[in-house]
Amino acid sequence: MAERAPPPTVRLPLADNDRLYELKKLFIAKYSHEPSFYARAPGRVNLIGEHIDYCGYAVLPMAIEQDILAAVQSVDTQVLQLSNTNPNYLDFSVSVHDIYIDKTKPLWHNYFLCGLKGVQDHFSLSCPTGMNCLVDGTIPASSGLSSSSALVCCAGLATLIANSKTLSKVELAETCAKCERYIGTEGGGMDQSISFLAEEGTAKLIEFNPLRSTDVKLPSGAVFVIANSCVEMNKAATAHFNIRVVECRLATKILAKSKGLDWKSLMKLGDLQSKLGCNLEDMQTIVEKNLHPKPYTREEICEFLGIDLEELRTTILSQNTQDVSTFKLYQRAMHVYSEAARVLAFKKVCDEAPANAVQLLGDLMNQSHVSCRDMYECSCSELDQLVDICLKSGAVGSRLTGAGWGGCTVSMVPADKLEDFLLNVQEKYYKTDERKSALLKQSLFATKPGPGAMVFLEEK
Ligand code: GLA
Numbered sequence: 001m002a003e004r005a006p007p008p009t010v011r012l013p014l015a016d017n018d019r020l021y022e023l024k025k026l027f028i029a030k031y032s033h034e035p036s037f038y039a040r041a042p043g044r045v046n047l048i049g050e051h052i053d054y055c056g057y058a059v060l061p062m063a064i065e066q067d068i069l070a071a072v073q074s075v076d077t078q079v080l081q082l083s084n085t086n087p088n089y090l091d092f093s094v095s096v097h098d099i100y101i102d103k104t105k106p107l108w109h110n111y112f113l114c115g116l117k118g119v120q121d122h123f124s125l126s127c128p129t130g131m132n133c134l135v136d137g138t139i140p141a142s143s144g145l146s147s148s149s150a151l152v153c154c155a156g157l158a159t160l161i162a163n164s165k166t167l168s169k170v171e172l173a174e175t176c177a178k179c180e181r182y183i184g185t186e187g188g189g190m191d192q193s194i195s196f197l198a199e200e201g202t203a204k205l206i207e208f209n210p211l212r213s214t215d216v217k218l219p220s221g222a223v224f225v226i227a228n229s230c231v232e233m234n235k236a237a238t239a240h241f242n243i244r245v246v247e248c249r250l251a252t253k254i255l256a257k258s259k260g261l262d263w264k265s266l267m268k269l270g271d272l273q274s275k276l277g278c279n280l281e282d283m284q285t286i287v288e289k290n291l292h293p294k295p296y297t298r299e300e301i302c303e304f305l306g307i308d309l310e311e312l313r314t315t316i317l318s319q320n321t322q323d324v325s326t327f328k329l330y331q332r333a334m335h336v337y338s339e340a341a342r343v344l345a346f347k348k349v350c351d352e353a354p355a356n357a358v359q360l361l362g363d364l365m366n367q368s369h370v371s372c373r374d375m376y377e378c379s380c381s382e383l384d385q386l387v388d389i390c391l392k393s394g395a396v397g398s399r400l401t402g403a404g405w406g407g408c409t410v411s412m413v414p415a416d417k418l419e420d421f422l423l424n425v426q427e428k429y430y431k432t433d434e435r436k437s438a439l440l441k442q443s444l445f446a447t448k449p450g451p452g453a454m455v456f457l458e459e460k
Contacts, residue, residue: 003197003213004168007157007452011459019069020456023085023136027071030083031132035071037161038456041153042067043139043146044194045226045410045447046401047203047218048368049343051376053188055248056270057340058207060216060347061190062449063198064226066139068147068154074162075130080116082109085136096120096128103184103319106236110183111148115155118179123165131162140442142232144402149191152180157453169196169452170211185236186245186318198452205347216350218449219357223418225411226401227390227425228443229382230436233406240405242318243327244376248336249316250301251291251329257305258290264315269336280341284334291330298325328377335375342368358396362412365397378404386429387411393424418446 014021020038027035042063049059075081083091092109099117101110112135120128135154139147156176160167167175173196177189193206193213202215218224235241252272256263259276266272273283302312313322342364349360369387373379383400386409390398395411402408413421425444430436436443 002199003170006166007169007172007196007454009455009457011457013459019136020458023069023071023134024458026085027073027132027134030134031073031081033073033132035134036073038069038071039154039158039161039453040067040069040456041150041157041195041453042198042450043150044191044198045145045224045408046190047224047410048346048365048399049190049339050368050372050400050402050404051244051378052336052339052343053190053206053208054186054245054268055188055336055340056208056268057336058205058343059190060203060205060343061194062203062224062447063194063452064139064145064447065450066145068135068137068139068150070136070154070158071134072158072162073132075132077130078128079130081130081132082112083134084108085134089135096130101182103182103236106148106183106234108151111151111180112155114179114182115152115157115176116159117182118152118175119156119159119163119165121179122167122175123163125163128159129162131158133158140228142234142407143228144233144400144404144407145226146191146195146402148183148234148236149176149180149187150195152176153192153195153453157455161455172196172453174211183236184318184320185241187235187241194452196453198450200449200451202449205343214347216347217353218350219353219361221415222358222361222396222412223415223446224448225390225395225413225418225421225444225446226408227386227411227429228408228439229380229386229406230439230443231380231382231406233403235403238405239320239324240378241403242321243324244332244378246317246321246324247327247329247332250296250327251287251333253316254296254301254304254329255286255290255333259286263305269333270340273337280337280344283337287330287333287337291333293330295326295328298327301327331375331377335371338371338375339368358412358414362395362397365399365410365412366391369399372400372404376404380405382406383409386425389425389428390421393428394421413446422446
């Protein structure tokens with residue numbers, strides 16, 4: 001199977017590729033030496049299945065063309081020297097024996113360190129090689145297109161190659177999903193998985209435990225368009241993301257206890273479903289019957305589970321949610337179980353390709369956005385406004401993509417309406433404001449499923 005193979009290595013004359021050629025020149029100017037290889041990892045757009053990967057459920061993303069590319073040279077100094085073509089990201093250097101990741105500051109180099117440390121730890125490398133690296137990124141940061149995970153994946157791949165080790169795409173995806181948690185966010189693994197497992201021309205259903213992917217053929221009459229709300233959201237800089245992870249964990253435990261199960265061993269809503277042997281509709285009925293829409297206080301949760309606050313803090317809450325006092329469990333669990341069902345419905349429509357496929361997929365995307373907005377509360381007014389404009393401009397479906405609270409929307413637009421759609425969204429969302437207008441070029445674009453991570457070697 002392709003996913004058991006390592007990421008591909010492509011040999012090419014650099015003269016054929018302007019970006020690699022430029023990067024090589026900059027690398028030589030910086031480090032007075034040629035790079036030995038280049039590692040590339042793409043960003044992604046999630047078509048449907050938001051905030052359910054960390055609950056154990058399948059998601060449906062595709063890789064985009066925008067990526068993180070690093071020119072790399074192994075050095076025997078055991079020092080990592082890191083720089084970025086974007087002057088806003090400052091140079092950084094550290095001994096490869098002494099990797100410390102500061103969870104309180106999501107600075108760019110910390111993501112690189114996550115990938116580096118992940119691979120070092122995986123192989124228990126006692127004598128890791130040093131590296132000179134120059135990074136070039138084209139994914140807009142904090143936009144929900146997974147620039148941070150692409151950087152982690154690119155760093156993991158670069159470290160792997162520099163240390164002459166081999167891992168399959170699946171192993172790399174799992175290693176990078178685990179090590180991105182060094183930064184403090186408890187993400188689920190979708191971003192790293194699609195960055196390694198993506199293939200050109202197809203979206204993927206990504207399933208977890210064990211990690212695997214299946215091609216999903218998108219309908220030919222529609223185009224997927226990404227639009228950035230221009231509201232930045234860095235999920236490691238706030239507690240929003242981990243609060244949702246913790247709310248899902250608490251819902252799992254309360255429901256498990258209500259059903260007489262060993263609640264201490266259950267962490268994910270998906271594991272609870274497997275234990276109960278129910279389908280996703282039954283799970284929504286169980287939520288309806290056993291959770292109340294009113295927010296739960298910590299005291300109520302502790303009393304129900306028969307634990308004290310200290311145990312709640314140490315065994316269930318994350319570091320950055322220690323002081324959260326109320327949790328919405330009903331709403332979060334309802335979103336997760338209904339969204340998990342929508343992903344499977346989306347895949348089925350793609351497989352069966354009925355005549356009204358585009359309309360059916362659009363409906364599912366719209367339902368997903370409503371659930372993200374009202375039940376999971378991970379939207380924001382700008383995203384809602386943008387979704388609204390996209391639908392009024394001819395999209396059949398439109399929704400926030402990625403973690404939310406800012407970042408991008410993804411819309412499905414009939415191919416013959418694309419031009420009008422783009423013009424309309426430009427007028428109504430971007431041209432009304434100087435700042436957004438200036439960002440237009442990189443903020444609104446049609447996208448196709450791109451290839452996954454790879455290594456380039458110069459052919460001389
Ligand atoms: C982030 C996380 C993913 C996933 C999405 C929301 O991108 O890294 O694992 O949870 O948010 O679907």
